[in-house]
Amino acid sequence: MYVEVESNPNYGNSVFLRFRELGPARPVGQVRVYDRVSTGEWCRVTGWQNAASAPLCQAVAQPVEDSGAGVVYLVSGGNGGIRLKPLEPDEDWNLENTRQWGEAYLLLADRRDVRFADEPD
Template sequence: MVVEVESNPNCESSLYARFKESGPARRVVKVRTFERRSEGEWCWVTGWTDSPDNPRCAAHAQLVEDSGAGLTYVVFGGLWGIRLKPVVLDEDWSLESRGQWGEPYLALADQNDIQYAEEVSG
């Protein structure tokens, strides 16, 4: 599995990373991240692309081998990475929002920090 993200307005960091797959990719709608709060916060997540008219795309999580952590879940999106917003924030997705932020990808150790699309829709 390869994650490639260009430097862009969603996230400044470019990235090219290769991971050894240990499971299938599954669509993700929410993740619990510990980047901003030590107790963690649940966030909506979407993929982000370079399309000016429709930049959103699906975000996915895939179990991969990580040389430093054993197995980890990589959450990835489009060519411009992923975009996150706290679930308490009720606004549309936008690069202009100060309450939202972009990342090239996330690496999460615990599957309990991921909510998959099929868990929401059925």
């Protein structure tokens, strides 16, 4: 499985990585990240693609093998990466919103940090 992200307004760097898949990809709606809050913060996540008229696409999470951590969950989106925002306030996705940010992908070690789209909040 490959993750390829082109430099774009959502994420400024290019990334091309390969992972060994350990299970199927499933649509994901929320993830818990620890970058801004040490105890973790639940965020909405969407995929981002380089299509000005329709930049949103489905983000997915998939178990993959990581050489340093064993089994992790890879959260990926379109060729523009993924975009995250806190659960509150629930605002439209917007590159100009400073409460939102882009990433190429995420690797989450704990399954409890992933809420799949078909799971309740």
